Amino acid sequence: MKLRRMMWMLLRVQVLQWWREPRHALVSIALSAVFLMIAHYLLIVYIGTHVQIGLYVPNPALARTVARACTAHELQTRTFATPAAATDALRARAIVAYVAITSNFPHHVGITLAGYNPLLDRIIAGMLIGVAADISGAQPGGPQLQMHNMRITRRALAMFMAASMVPLLIMILTALNGGLVWILDWEQGMLFRILVAPVPRLLLLLVRAAGSAMLTLLVVAMAWALYSSISRPGMPVHLMAALAAVLVFVLAANGVMSAIASLTRRFLLYSDICFLLSFVLMFLSGALVPIETLPNWERFLAYCTPTYYAIRLARAAFAGTEPLLARDVLILLCWGVAGYALAYLNLRSARLDQRA
Amino acid sequence: MNGMTTTTAPAALHLRDIGKRYDGRWVVHAVTLTVPAGEIVGVLGHNGAGKSTVIRACAGWLCLDHGQVEVNGRVVCDRDLVARAALGVVSRDTPLYAFLSVREMVLFQASLQGMAAADGADACQRVLTLCQLDAVAAQHISTLSSGMYQRVLLACALVHTPAVLLLDEPTAGLDPTVRQHVWAILRTLAAQGCAILLTTHYFEEAAYVCDAVHVLDHGVLTRTMRGTAPAALLAALQCWFAKPAAAEVCA
Numbered sequence: 001m002k003l004r005r006m007m008w009m010l011l012r013v014q015v016l017q018w019w020r021e022p023r024h025a026l027v028s029i030a031l032s033a034v035f036l037m038i039a040h041y042l043l044i045v046y047i048g049t050h051v052q053i054g055l056y057v058p059n060p061a062l063a064r065t066v067a068r069a070c071t072a073h074e075l076q077t078r079t080f081a082t083p084a085a086a087t088d089a090l091r092a093r094a095i096v097a098y099v100a101i102t103s104n105f106p107h108h109v110g111i112t113l114a115g116y117n118p119l120l121d122r123i124i125a126g127m128l129i130g131v132a133a134d135i136s137g138a139q140p141g142g143p144q145l146q147m148h149n150m151r152i153t154r155r156a157l158a159m160f161m162a163a164s165m166v167p168l169l170i171m172i173l174t175a176l177n178g179g180l181v182w183i184l185d186w187e188q189g190m191l192f193r194i195l196v197a198p199v200p201r202l203l204l205l206l207v208r209a210a211g212s213a214m215l216t217l218l219v220v221a222m223a224w225a226l227y228s229s230i231s232r233p234g235m236p237v238h239l240m241a242a243l244a245a246v247l248v249f250v251l252a253a254n255g256v257m258s259a260i261a262s263l264t265r266r267f268l269l270y271s272d273i274c275f276l277l278s279f280v281l282m283f284l285s286g287a288l289v290p291i292e293t294l295p296n297w298e299r300f301l302a303y304c305t306p307t308y309y310a311i312r313l314a315r316a317a318f319a320g321t322e323p324l325l326a327r328d329v330l331i332l333l334c335w336g337v338a339g340y341a342l343a344y345l346n347l348r349s350a351r352l353d354q355r356a
Numbered sequence: 357m358n359g360m361t362t363t364t365a366p367a368a369l370h371l372r373d374i375g376k377r378y379d380g381r382w383v384v385h386a387v388t389l390t391v392p393a394g395e396i397v398g399v400l401g402h403n404g405a406g407k408s409t410v411i412r413a414c415a416g417w418l419c420l421d422h423g424q425v426e427v428n429g430r431v432v433c434d435r436d437l438v439a440r441a442a443l444g445v446v447s448r449d450t451p452l453y454a455f456l457s458v459r460e461m462v463l464f465q466a467s468l469q470g471m472a473a474a475d476g477a478d479a480c481q482r483v484l485t486l487c488q489l490d491a492v493a494a495q496h497i498s499t500l501s502s503g504m505y506q507r508v509l510l511a512c513a514l515v516h517t518p519a520v521l522l523l524d525e526p527t528a529g530l531d532p533t534v535r536q537h538v539w540a541i542l543r544t545l546a547a548q549g550c551a552i553l554l555t556t557h558y559f560e561e562a563a564y565v566c567d568a569v570h571v572l573d574h575g576v577l578t579r580t581m582r583g584t585a586p587a588a589l590l591a592a593l594q595c596w597f598a599k600p601a602a603a604e605v606c607a
Binding site for chain 1: 415416417419437438440441443445449450451453465468469470512
């Protein structure tokens with residue numbers, strides 16, 4: 001009887017907490033939805049449905065056969081009248097690869113990959129080899145494959161993935177360092193010890209940012225050194241640009257996390273939001289799943305996130321697979337400045353009675 | 357005897373009609389009091405009377421719903437660094453970094469106050485000696501007893517020789533000997549011209565240390581006693597807190 005009452009009381013308090021502080025429950029629900037979404041993506045063959053493959057097949061009957069084979073592999077196709085038009089579309093990233101079949105028999109299948117994203121190329125090459133096998137499976141000797149822009153070496157992939165992981169690592173570290181410092185200061189009250197002293201709030205913000213940046217850079221350098229010793233991806237293609245890029249990531253990620261910390265001011269809510277945000281940003285960044293394989297609305301969301309630009313910049317500086325664009329740097333700087341501005345505005349109004 | 361006090365010394369701390377509401381309920385309402393330089397002013401009241409809220413308001417930690425707090429004629433606000441530099445605060449709301457040693461913590465506080473390294477070191481040594489913390493200066497905060505912890509809070513508040521000292525129950529949990537020592541420190545500071553506002557539950561502290569005592573009841577100042585002999589003040593406070601309804605009899 002006593003145990004049952006204890007259990008009942010514990011449960012009641014738990015439910016009351018959810019009821020009276022619904023933010024945690026809502027974040028948990030959102031988190032579950034994201035998990036389900038990820039599971040959904042993993043369960044269905046997702047990659048093929050949203051990419052467009054260019055087809056240059058002058059023989060109309062064969063073109064139909066190839067298109068059918070692509071559809072069976074859940075690949076969308078777009079027909080081109082000339083190889084030049086297909087190459088232009090590939091350069092403009094309107095398609096992720098194109099297939100050219102100029103002879104009727106035996107099938108000489110030419111597959112031209114995009115070449116800027118080894119991860120994407122690896123996935124698409126595998127699928128197109130399947131398509132080629134299907135369309136010429138009945139022919140003796142099978143298809144004669146000719147691959148263009150094929151740069152999926154182990155080293156290239158290692159360098160590419162390392163370049164993709166750096167911004168994610170920085171983002172997670174910044175979430176741990178930058179935002180948590182604020183949250184702990186808020187919750188433990190240290191912020192008020194500092195704020196009763198004649199310390200300008202802007203200075204406090206800058207010092208916290210600098211401290212967090214130093215720590216993040218140190219950890220990233222150590223992680224890179226460790227990774228290099230294991231996987232030997234080599235030095236970044238543009239060393240100075242890579243260092244500058246890391247600083248920009250730190251600024252952007254730190255700004256965003258500081259803003260979130262200044263808005264939430266509670267460890268539980270902050271950690272929930274960061275956890276959720278990390279998943280979303282990781283998924284939309286293009287580091288794990290190529291952006292080109294996402295549906296349009298998700299691609300649009302990706303363009304609205306800082307990590308997409310961070311990954312692009314990192315790939316340009318570390319792996320040299322993307323052009324170094326000032327636009328990416330500018331967008332990241334804007335994210336950082338906006339985050340810090342929001343954090344500063346919230347810090348200016350920081351009061352003890354707003355802590356809980 | 358509610359509200360304003362008449363004093364001759366210049367007011368270092370002035371609370372002008374301050375009010376603070378939580379969930380629509382006034383926790384502190386229409387509190388006006390003055391702490392002149394060189395005086396110790398005590399605020400007494402039951403738990404929840406609003407004592408800590410008054411200290412927090414003076415420190416600029418609260419968004420007041422009414423009134424303002426002035427330190428040496430300057431309104432305590434975010435932008436006025438001069439007003440904030442004049443304040444020293446001892447409060448459980450502002451804990452200490454547990455991973456620092458006592459000396460490191462006091463030096464950190466000195467640097468927050470903008471003191472140069474040499475000045476900070478001198479001031480640190482001075483307050484460590486004043487608060488009898490020399491023996492534990494190298495010890496980590498996490499290893500201190502609550503009495504020692506309280507003294508470190510006081511040392512941090514004193515390191516920059518503040519013009520106004522705000523103390524929220526500074527002797528709570530201290531043994532009688534340490535309490536006497538803290539009282540002695542406060543008297544010395546007041547003699548040096550520091551204006552001190554303290555909240556307390558101890559009648560003896562209010563009677564023997566404070567020059568003026570305000571009684572706070574449900575967020576409102578109900579009594580102010582100034583210039584009363586300590587023994588009489590002690591008796592009056594004991595009487596009043598035992599039978600608040602018979603205030604006139606106690607007076």
